[in-house]
């Protein structure tokens with residue numbers, strides 16, 4: 091970074107997040123620097139990806155002759171100045187469009203629905219309920235899920251309401267310190283809950299929290315993603331508010347170290363990826379996502395990068411930081427080399443020799459070409475590619491998973507070329523991946539015998555339903571963020587328009603079924619909060635791309651050596 095200390099933006103006495111990056115020597119987002127410190131846009135200059143997205147946005151948002159673009163740019167700049175002032179509120183329950191456009195009528199409805207989903211604990215908002223649907227059996231949909239709260243949190247941050255996010259981060263941190271047991275087995279100290287609930291005692295007129303770390307969850311699945319989301323959200327909060335004091339708290343530093351010690355410990359691993367049991371993430375049922383599922387690997391990578399920005403290099407943090415740096419190198423190499431699939435790579439696998447011994451092996455995992463599924467040959471476009479679902483000995487899960495690929499773009503686990511290729515794939519396989527309702531959680535569905543073996547005959551996960559090729563509106567925010575980061579907002583706009591034809595009318599279903607996502611899901615909850623929040627976040631990001639900075643990281647070009655980092659945060 092070429093900033094002098096005098097240039098560093100200050101928030102009171104505390105330096106903002108970018109300044110922190112300057113101190114630690116880490117290349118943070120180029121685009122977010124652009125967006126955080128607004129300056130006149132020079133349209134002639136070589137444009138970075140995010141400048142490009144701003145430019146494209148200007149063209150499609152204002153169907154004016156090109157001469158109006160400059161006027162738009164200055165409006166965007168005014169707007170960016172507004173949006174980055176930490177702690178500002180819209181002052182409205184339902185924010186109006188900052189750009190002066192009338193917001194879609196669904197936006198107001200969505201804000202009302204999101205506010206209805208708020209959960210309070212001792213007078214303070216601490217999260218949002220998973221679904222407000224009384225017509226179906228509640229199961230655990232009356233709880234605050236960590237992963238479900240992420241889009242809600244982003245919506246509140248983008249609207250200048252960070253308090254609820256702070257409360258959530260602190261409350262879940264307290265839950266982490268609970269003693270966690272399943273039967274007689276004690277779980278790791280760093281495990282974060284999948285969800286929690288507020289219990290009201292009307293007799294004593296008191297409230298207590300109850301958390302689920304997997305001991306009540308259907309199938310007793312482990313919420314591996316929760317800890318990663320927690321770190322990612324802490325960074326989003328810090329980035330969007332400029333308030334570093336929360337992340338600096340000793341308990342937050344400890345919480346991060348505990349989460350990371352669960353996944354950075356030495357063991358028998360031969361790969362840098364994280365070995366997991368089935369159902370440990372958004373897909374929280376048996377679906378063949380055990381081993382090294384892409385969603386977890388991408389979240390792991392992103393959480394490691396966020397932690398690197400947030401951890402103090404004091405006596406306790408130093409070693410963790412060193413471990414993170416080493417792991418990031420190995421993980422990005424492994425993922426970019428072995429999880430990546432495009433036409434060329436597919437052709438190479440198709441022609442693989444097997445049973446190769448020694449380090450010179452080309453087919454390192456001994457994948458048998460006969461295990462390539464039929465559908466992949468047609469699905470793979472000439473231009474495009476993606477990170478496949480899983481890689482382990484003699485096993486490649488070729489399915490497309492939306493969340494993992496979007497997070498790979500946002501975290502820059504994907505190289506810029508790979509990011510573009512992923513967007514190319516989405517465009518060329520629009521019908522399969524988006525269809526009539528965005529977006530497929532995975533593609534394709536598994537059926538018949540394979541469904542029996544892989545899901546254990548799960549009636550909720552029949553083909554093209556729920557986790558098995560169902561369409562989840564919540565994924566809209568991830569797609570939108572990935573589109574903005576790659577400079578292709580028009581893709582997001584198309585998807586959002588599709589969602590707007592039905593989401594509200596159908597009362598915000600959790601998921602849709604069918605090859606094209608045409609049917610409201612068989613057991614889908616209505617008023618599903620993350621469907622609501624996901625839509626709002628997508629709209630807000632498209633309207634103001636500077637929001638992207640809180641949930642995206644620019645490529646760390648050299649993964650800078652540790653030596654360049656200072657010994658502490660040095661505020």
Ligand code: GLC
Nearest residue numbers: 220235237238371372373374
């Ligand atoms: C389902 C989903 C899971 C989500 C939960 C609450 O179990 O599979 O990802 O967190 O519902 O909405």
